[in-house]
Amino acid sequence: MHLSYCTNVHPAEDLAGIVTQLDTYAVPVRERLESDVLGLGLWLAAPVAAELAADQDARRRLRRELDARGLEVVTLNGFPYSAFQAPVVKHAVYHPDWTTRERLTYTLDLARVLADLMPDDAARGSISTLPLAWREPWDAERADAAYRNLDELARGLAGIAATTGRTIRVAFEPEPGCVIENTTQAAGLLSGVDTEWLGVCLDLAHLACAWEDPAAALGRLRAAGLQVVKVQLSAALEAADPVAARDVLASYAEPRFLHQTRSAFDVAADDLDEALERGLPGPWRVHYHVPLHAEPVAPLTSTAPVLQAAVRELLAGPEPACDHFDVETYTWGVLPPEQRPQDAAGLAAGIAAEMAFARSLLATEVAR
Template sequence: MHLSYCTNVHPAEDLDGIIGQLDTYAVRIRAHLDADVLGLGLWLAAPVASALAESVELRRRLRRELDVRGLEVVTLNGFPYAAFQAPVVKNAVYHPDWTTPDRLQYTLDLARILADLLPDTAARGSISTLPLAWRTPWDATYAGTAARRLDDLAKGLAEISDVAGRPIRVGLEPEPGCVVETTAQAVEQVSRLDNEWIGVCLDLAHLACAWEDPAEAVGRLRSAGIPIVKVQISAALEASSFSDVLHDYVEPRFLHQTRSASGEATDDLDEAIEQGLPGPWRIHYHVPLHAAPAAPLTSTVAVTRAAVRELRSECDHFDVETYTWGVLPAAQRPRDDAELAAGIAAELAFARDLLFGETDS
């Protein structure tokens, strides 16, 4: 079983910047955890992914830089295409989507890179990707185009895996507001694909925002034969009813889709506040696993705990993905690189206890 943290929390988008952030954050995190090896769920923006995919020398350089620092990579985050820590991201994160050749090329580039980064201890590699597209516009024509792209993806993954000697699989990641938001929708869409190479990445904050029961969700995927190729350990923001504290979480960078227990939905938190959505709410705002939000708000960490219990026997790639450290309310936001590294280390320690420290009793 591999545990990592996702580097999409960091802004670097060129190779020198990525290597620099290994020292700024990953080395410090490994020291905090006193770990022999630290797992990274690397995020590589499309331009650097293209350069790495084209150059075996660059891939070897990245592998050396990881090895000498005691870092390993078994999974890549292929959801954001570029500029994920830009001042404003919002809906741009869903583009290009799976109707485009750019998304296919980017994902195959990531697979080629991962084939050369996998440590000897890894039985397989995994890549997470967006769940087809944002829900609008979407029709049968878009669906047919996306299906053809994903068929080409499966063929490409088979070829790359043959050379690598180990399978590299891609997981569509259900997310609020997208074509695939729930595990039921995942079964409908992913069952049509080549499940030897394409399955699901379960993000636990997204699962909570869909108000899904973890045992039922995992059982649904298992019964349908859909592989869970990767799990993103995360927690969403929760509010039992409207509170003025919610205004502190309204920010311009990311979408914070909001869902009520009764089924009402908005595409961002400010819309939920303006419309007076009935509570309780779950908000697509990844909050630190180990630290409670400002009262009276809470997090969905109870869902995270329950889901991990179900998933430990279903998956071997677990990636902590809290990309929102830089937009947290000021009182909870890290003041410098050292505080961010310490916060990520605390999250990883929390996740490690979930995976290895708890029992079912």
């Protein structure tokens, strides 16, 4: 199994900046973990992905930079297209979506890059992507355009495999508010895709926000013939009593990211501000990725128990249901001030603590 942390927590969007962030964050994380090799779930914005896809020498140079620092890449995060750490992201992260050629081109660029970045002994690579589109607008015409692009994506991945000998699979990530919000919708809307190349990215914070039972969710995907290509190890905010926790919840409301909020009673809001204004019935789960190893501000808790239950289900049986696990906490910079790292060293320490938590969790479940 491969364990990595996702670099979409860092803002760099050009090749020089990406190499700099390896030294600023990734190497200190590896050293804190006392690991010979650290996995990265690399995020490449569309312009740098296009630059690398067009230049094999540049890809080889980046691979050498990774190798020299004891870093390896078997998975890429292809969900954000660009500007993921901009002052305001919100709904922009869902554009361009899978109805567009831009999304197809970006994803195939990533696959070409990953084929040259993967370690020689890696069995396969993975790319996570958005779950088709935000739910509005969505109609038959947009759906047809998306499925045509998915067919072309599968053909493109097959062509890359034939040319390079490297298998790259793309994983669609159910997320609250999107066309595919949960595993029920994934099983229905992805039932006709080419499952040799396309599958599901199971983000465990999103799974929790959908109030899904991990065992039932995995059973649903298996019954639909969909592979879990990638797992994002993440935990969401939970408020057992949103009224009592209102002031603390308000401290997590912020302008950069969308924090979809879901009540256990199937009532939804598209952002935490909206949920607070409307007063949804509790308990709530909020799409706000919180550090895996640390509890949020009391009386809030995290959905870490859902994370642990899901990992247990994924690793039960003679073979794991997935072999790519990526820690994705991209919200470090917007946490309430008392929980926010104050400098680069503080962020590296926080990421290392999350990775240590994830490594211990995986080891414990493998040993069962």
